[in-house]
Amino acid sequence: MSIKTLTMTAVIALGTSAAFAEEVRVYNWSDYIDEDLLKKFEEETGLTLIYDVFDSNEVLETKMLAGGSGYDVVVPTADFLQRQIQAGAFQKLDKSKLPNIGNMWDVIQERTDQYDPGNEYAINYMWGTTGIGLNVDKVKEVLGEDAPLNSMDLVLEPENMEKLAECGIYFLDAPTEIVPMVLKYLGEDPNSQDPDIIAKVEEPLMAVRPYIKKFHSSEYINALANGDICVAVGWSGDVLQARDRAAEADNGVEIAYNAFAEGSLMWFDMMAIPTDAPNVDGAHKFLNFIMDPQNMADASNYVYFANGNKASQALLAEDVIGDPAIYPDEETVKNLYTFSPYPSKTQRVVTRLWTKIKSGT
Amino acid sequence: MGRPGLAVLDSYGCGSAGELMRRAFLIAVPYVWLLALFLVPFFIVLKISLSDTELAIPPYTPTLDLSQGWAGIKEFFSQLDFENFIWLTEDDLYWKAYLSSVKIAVISTFLTLLVGYPIAYGMARAPVEWRPTLMMLVILPFWTSFLIRVYAWMGILSNEGYLNQFLLWTGIISTPLVILNTNSAVYIGIVYTYLPFMILPIYSSLERMDGSLIEAAEDLGCSRLEAFWLVTIPLSRPGIIAGCFLVMIPVIGEFVIPSLLGGSGTLMIGKVLWEEFFSNRDWPVASAVAVVLLLILVVPIVLFQRNQQKQAEAEQ
Numbered sequence: 001m002s003i004k005t006l007t008m009t010a011v012i013a014l015g016t017s018a019a020f021a022e023e024v025r026v027y028n029w030s031d032y033i034d035e036d037l038l039k040k041f042e043e044e045t046g047l048t049l050i051y052d053v054f055d056s057n058e059v060l061e062t063k064m065l066a067g068g069s070g071y072d073v074v075v076p077t078a079d080f081l082q083r084q085i086q087a088g089a090f091q092k093l094d095k096s097k098l099p100n101i102g103n104m105w106d107v108i109q110e111r112t113d114q115y116d117p118g119n120e121y122a123i124n125y126m127w128g129t130t131g132i133g134l135n136v137d138k139v140k141e142v143l144g145e146d147a148p149l150n151s152m153d154l155v156l157e158p159e160n161m162e163k164l165a166e167c168g169i170y171f172l173d174a175p176t177e178i179v180p181m182v183l184k185y186l187g188e189d190p191n192s193q194d195p196d197i198i199a200k201v202e203e204p205l206m207a208v209r210p211y212i213k214k215f216h217s218s219e220y221i222n223a224l225a226n227g228d229i230c231v232a233v234g235w236s237g238d239v240l241q242a243r244d245r246a247a248e249a250d251n252g253v254e255i256a257y258n259a260f261a262e263g264s265l266m267w268f269d270m271m272a273i274p275t276d277a278p279n280v281d282g283a284h285k286f287l288n289f290i291m292d293p294q295n296m297a298d299a300s301n302y303v304y305f306a307n308g309n310k311a312s313q314a315l316l317a318e319d320v321i322g323d324p325a326i327y328p329d330e331e332t333v334k335n336l337y338t339f340s341p342y343p344s345k346t347q348r349v350v351t352r353l354w355t356k357i358k359s360g361t
Numbered sequence: 362m363g364r365p366g367l368a369v370l371d372s373y374g375c376g377s378a379g380e381l382m383r384r385a386f387l388i389a390v391p392y393v394w395l396l397a398l399f400l401v402p403f404f405i406v407l408k409i410s411l412s413d414t415e416l417a418i419p420p421y422t423p424t425l426d427l428s429q430g431w432a433g434i435k436e437f438f439s440q441l442d443f444e445n446f447i448w449l450t451e452d453d454l455y456w457k458a459y460l461s462s463v464k465i466a467v468i469s470t471f472l473t474l475l476v477g478y479p480i481a482y483g484m485a486r487a488p489v490e491w492r493p494t495l496m497m498l499v500i501l502p503f504w505t506s507f508l509i510r511v512y513a514w515m516g517i518l519s520n521e522g523y524l525n526q527f528l529l530w531t532g533i534i535s536t537p538l539v540i541l542n543t544n545s546a547v548y549i550g551i552v553y554t555y556l557p558f559m560i561l562p563i564y565s566s567l568e569r570m571d572g573s574l575i576e577a578a579e580d581l582g583c584s585r586l587e588a589f590w591l592v593t594i595p596l597s598r599p600g601i602i603a604g605c606f607l608v609m610i611p612v613i614g615e616f617v618i619p620s621l622l623g624g625s626g627t628l629m630i631g632k633v634l635w636e637e638f639f640s641n642r643d644w645p646v647a648s649a650v651a652v653v654l655l656l657i658l659v660v661p662i663v664l665f666q667r668n669q670q671k672q673a674e675a676e677q
Contacts, residue, residue, distance in 0.1 A: 056639070058639035058640050058642075059639060061639075061642060062638060062639050062642065064418075065417075065418055065419060065420040065642060066418070066419060067418040067419060083416065086416055087416045087417050087418055087420070088417065088418060089418060168520075175640070209625070212625065213542065213624075214542050214624060214625060215625050226521065228519070228520060228521060275418075344414060344416070344641075344642070344643075347640075347641060347642070348641055348643070351636060351640040351641045352452070352454070354640070355454060355633070355636055356454075358625040359625060359626060359627070359628045360625075360626055361453070361454060361457050361458075361628060
């Protein structure tokens with residue numbers, strides 16, 4: 001969780017729309033957009049954009065289920081989206097107001113269809129994988145040249161973790177990412193909802209937990225970039241942002257991202273409109289703006305996540321579209337798995353397990 | 362809270378109708394205050410703690426439907442039960458978290474007292490014309506956001522932080538100390554944040570103290586240390602007790618400091634409550650945790666007040 005809420009209270013640029021400009025409120029993940037796009041949206045539409053950020057699906061979900069969040073566009077991950085649709089938190093998109101929807105990529109739409117049948121409630125913003133962020137030099141220094149840089153062995157084998165602990169390891173604070181990963185490692189179905197199967201992840205995680213410095217879902221970007229830590233189990237684009245920050249700081253830290261050879265989790269962040277959104281029309285304008293190929297390409301070029309917009313691909317920078325860590329080749333894609341949400345009884349088992357793993361009790 | 366009303370009765374006795382109105386009004390004010398700011402929110406939380414979770418907005422059932430009249434109300438009450446409280450007793454996590462919170466609160470209150478008392482003592486002994494300035498120095502940090510001050514500590518305590526850089530530079534240590542994300546960082550954060558709550562009540566009781574009492578103690582053969590222990594400390598006791606309560610009670614439920622400065626091993630009830638609320642989406646169990654937390658806090662406060670009252674009566 002993070003209370004770090006960056007509120008971009010936007011400038012009302014155009015004289016014509018002065019004092020009572022209409023507002024659109026967007027709630028998105030932290031470090032997840034090129035902020036120039038926010039200004040561009042205001043200039044194009046004359047609307048005032050209020051842009052807030054979060055760093056955990058749980059925080060977003062609690063706001064959605066409490067109702068009256070005041071947001072017009074929110075960005076849950078697909079499995080959370082599915083559950084929130086069931087709870088009645090979102091309204092169907094009015095596709096007549098979204099002329100850019102034809103730009104979307106069918107390959108991604110087929111996959112998001114399992115969470116939101118017919119893609120009626122949401123559009124894909126970005127997608128990515130969960131893997132390992134590495135400070136390659138430091139890891140090799142500790143484990144030697146033949147360190148298993150793209151294997152779960154690196155982060156789940158106590159022997160490796162014990163050595164890596166001296167240079168620092170972060171894990172995502174997201175049980176719905178880590179539990180399927182460990183199940184995959186154990187050769188179980190990562191999507192298993194059977195509490196007895198899920199209980200099997202406890203032993204390997206408890207064995208490595210003493211070596212994990214922190215469970216956190218956003219701090220690892222800076223920690224990797226500063227050289228505070230050498231390994232993070234994290235999201236693809238976030239690790240690549242860390243790589244970029246380190247390069248900018250020119251501090252000699254070199255960061256790389258690897259998906260797991262055993263198979264990585266593939267996730268989709270979806271933009272949806274809450275049932276009680278105050279400005280439904282403005283929300284559609286924002287979605288349509290995001291689906292513009294140039295805007296979507298700018299966003300991906302900035303945050304290093306792949307997007308679900310086919311038309312934007314021609315406009316992507318070579319180090320984005322050409323990087324298999326962002327747009328994986330077909331072989332890797334075959335190896336990726338998706339995740340479906342837990343029913344609430346299983347969720348309780350998973351959360352309890354997670355508390356135990358994090359705190360030791 | 363009944364005291365202000367009694368005081369009114371004592372001093373005015375019975376009088377005209379206007380007097381009665383006036384008295385009723387004065388008595389009503391604290392009760393309305395109590396009702397609006399404490400009892401109503403408490404009953405809302407209690408009600409949710411007796412409900413069941415559901416995937417809906419809001420995520421629990423039943424919700425009170427007044428449109429169906431009496432039947433709706435009866436239906437509503439029949440669905441409430443104590444299941445969630447039973448759940449709390451079945452998993453040792455909750456008791457461990459409560460105990461660990463109390464332990465952290467007691468230790469950090471003691472540390473705050475150790476740091477705060479000398480400061481308050483120094484302030485009370487300072488020349489009168491300095492005191493407002495010293496008071497400002499204690500209060501001034503409050504003008505900055507609490508959150509920013511906690512974030513600043515992250516910058517100070519991290520492995521590459523200012524503290525480690527300084528210690529490495531002086532040569533006291535050769536490898537950086539790991540402080541951030543441990544319980545030590547939590548204690549440092551709590552002592553820093555809550556220090557003014559300890560200093561101000563102690564200062565106000567020390568400031569009122571009659572200096573000639575110390576002189577009398579010394580005339581009667583006490584050393585300075587004995588005089589401090591036998592005269593100053595007992596006279597500042599109300600301030601010490603008030604300060605300790607002002608620090609300990611909010612610390613037990615503290616969430617921000619352990620989540621920003623603490624590590625994965627820091628177990629506190631505030632974090633458990635957060636997990637219930639956010640990760641499990643289980644508002645009823647989260648509310649049950651909050652109700653139990655309130656009971657844990659209320660019992661010592663009531664006992665303490667009783668004790669104070671008895672003492673006051675004995676002294677009279």
